[in-house]
Amino acid sequence: MRLPFKLIRNLVVIQLKINNRGPFNFILDTGVGLMIITEPKLVDSIDLQNKRTIKMPGLGEGDAYEAYITPPLKIEIPGLNSYDVAAAILKTDHFNLSNFAGMPIHGLLGYEFFNNLAVKLNFTDSTLTVYRPKDVRSFRKGTKILISIEAHKPYLQANVKLPNGTEQMCKLVIDLGAGHPVSLENMIKKNGLPQKFIAANLGVGLSGPISGFLSRIDEIDIGKYRIKKVITSFPNDYDAETLKYLSVKRDGNLGVGILKRFMVIFDYQDNALYLKPNTYYGEAFEHDMSGIEYYGAGEGFKHLIISRVEPGSAADEVGLEKDDEITAINFKPVGDMTIEQIDDILKSKDQRSLLLEVYHDHKFDRVILTLKRRI
Secondary structure: OEEEOEEEOOEEEEEEEEOOEEEEEEEEOOOOOOEEEOOOOHHHHOOOOOOEEEEOOOOOOOHHHEEEEOOOEEEEOOOOOOEEEOEEEEOOOOOOHHHHHOOOOOEEEOHHHHOOOEEEEEOOOOEEEEEOHHHOHHHOOOEEEEOEEEOOEEEEEEEEEOOOOOEEEEEEEEOOOOOOOEEEOOHHHHHOOOOOOEEEEEEEEOOEEEEEEEEEEEEEEEOOEEEEEEEEEEEOHHHHHHHHHHOOOOOEEEOHHHHOOEEEEEEHHHOEEEEEEOOOOOOOOOOOOOOEEEEEEOHHHOEEEEEEEOOOOHHHHOOOOOOOEEEEEOOEEHHHOOHHHHHHHHOOOOOOEEEEEEEEOOEEEEEEEEOOOOO
16 A cells, blocks of 8 residues: 655655544654644544543643643544544644644654554655555565664664764664754763764754754764765753653664665564665765754745854854745745755755845845855
8 A cells, every 4th residue: 555745854744634534744753652743723623522631751841741642533544444543632832843844734643653564665756655564575675674662662773983983883763753864862972073063953852942963973884884974963961861861772863864865664563674775875965054944934834934043154144033034045936935945955055156035124135145064
């Protein structure tokens, strides 16, 4: 059984129905156990009765960090029989995934989906194929990587080579819900940072925003694959300790930035991951060269709002600021582009010049932004 998915800012998005309502957009996320509904309004949309409130582990204090646990839901994914599964509905959407993705996102689907099925992701044609585990043998193409399933999440061992010559075997959670290539926790304390790095907001976890640094490692070895000069997230020590507290003891996570370079098969029943390189395998790892973090807002998420400007970056040098709105790039309205098309432009080429139209201080300005590779 095959179904399409959308790869939005390195997030795998599928459609499903809940209690005969929908369709709703859910991110496939092997980094979560319980199904999480991040859009609080779905409480009314799917007509829930007898919900109870719990405190989500690892969250902060107050109502914003509470969730409803649902009774068993009827989940329908095209081509799959529905099944009953409970979910947590956040009382407040502190992930803001819809703004990040530039499209409505309603939640995260993890262990419940992957545990009973063998799942193949083909990133070259954006299709997902589901098999009964007993039927997957004939589709086992690629290199088999042994994994372990702990606390409802998949883990593998990978050898990491740092620029200072240090090598370390790392236990990484395989995290389809993480867009980055790889994140290494508790590394700063042990080895310091590589010489070239930038401070960055690394995303949002259950405990809130994760701050830290971006740099490159020399190599990560997964099975027989040697992947070089990988852009890597290094959470600061405080956030790394929080992440460590939230899960099985680990050294970091492996995200879609690497996984999308392979055809991937998850087979939880056999404790196996299968990898086969695809056309993206040899592409260089690049990061945003503008210094802008941004999100989609307004009707249809067509307004591109700056949420942060990295000090000393190309955007900072031309005076862009938080809450400015970018309305056009090289005369093309941003409303005519997807948010990942904009991502691609802003990490396209060192020293490339772009003409931006920006709404700033209640007036429109035009600025020439010259991209600058930072790591």
